[in-house]
Amino acid sequence: MSTTATNDKPTVLIVGAGLGGLMLGALLEKAGVPYMIFERATTVKLLGSAMSIGPTLLPIFQQLGIYDDIVATSKYMTHIDTYNEDLESLQRSDYRPIEEFTGYGHYIIARPKYYEIMLKQVPPHKVHFGKRVLDISEKDDKVTVHLVNNETVEGDIVVGADGAYSVIRERLYGQLKAKGELPEEDQEDLPFSCYCLVGQTKVLDPEEFPIVKEPISQFRAIIGREKPFSVSP
Template identity: 75%
Template structure:
């Protein structure tokens, strides 16, 4: 690749990671295209905590005000065990004093929609499933289920736990005898997370709040 050549980035997956990367590349005027196997992505999940590690980036992207207005400002997070015993209280005030950035809770669907707006529609291809990935010299090509192919310089796997890009990498490493032992194991599921939301509760009826 010549020093003045602007690389084209192929992003597989239009979830939070893929869209966030696309938004950053869009801001930087770096060519890219996003492929998503689903015809329509339903942004699931409950909420995300966003603070001093991400907010400066959102400022550079020009979406800081929208993120802050959409999220809910928090100074503390109180966690409790099943027995209602307090567990790992978090106090964000010192971080805000040190960095100048507060902590916000934002619904994942809201964050997803903000990021989706940062990426031009013609650069996100929904219903495009990647079947194969081939490499030649310093180029990479994705082969899609609709018989289309796209060529680029860099490919990014943002397609979740069962990533097609990761599997392609694993196949190459396995053929060379370089695949780590841990990566040959099935994906472990060692915990269950149940998350819910509630309206404002009356402290007289619910003293824990």
């Protein structure tokens, strides 16, 4: 099977249907630019913990028409409290001056809920699950994405939104390196020297944990000084 996308606007091929790929798809949908998203997973796995969103993203959500949905699904946050291993207060990062300056607050949102909202912004027929990318090739200002089962899709721009160890970046870097055009700094290993373990509790009972009743989200971080780890509950 071979598919060639034709349009007077450039066609964007997005590899990866995570939050980055969906955000780009939503923006292209709003702008009327043709695109397709390819995801190697066959189904959506709504995993992950919570994440902070604020003035850098909220204006974009407003333009996409999902600001109210995002805020309604989130919990308002004004600051982050940091403690040492003995639970002694180290500092408080107050976000309220930023809110006063930008007009947008900070919120904590569950990653699965955030993903659900973003997935709804992309028409289902433009997200292709179970489509693993094997390779990419370029010819005459066109780019071809080679998928499993000998499928190919042609477009004008390919975007690798498939994570830190991106297949697209690996293929592009390989092609550039073969031509002697890859900068030395891009040939180095990723500078990761830590691991991040993410877990979720079951839904907390407000009667047992009254803190969840508070209208403002409690974000607290514990910095490991004598031990090689930190905790952000």
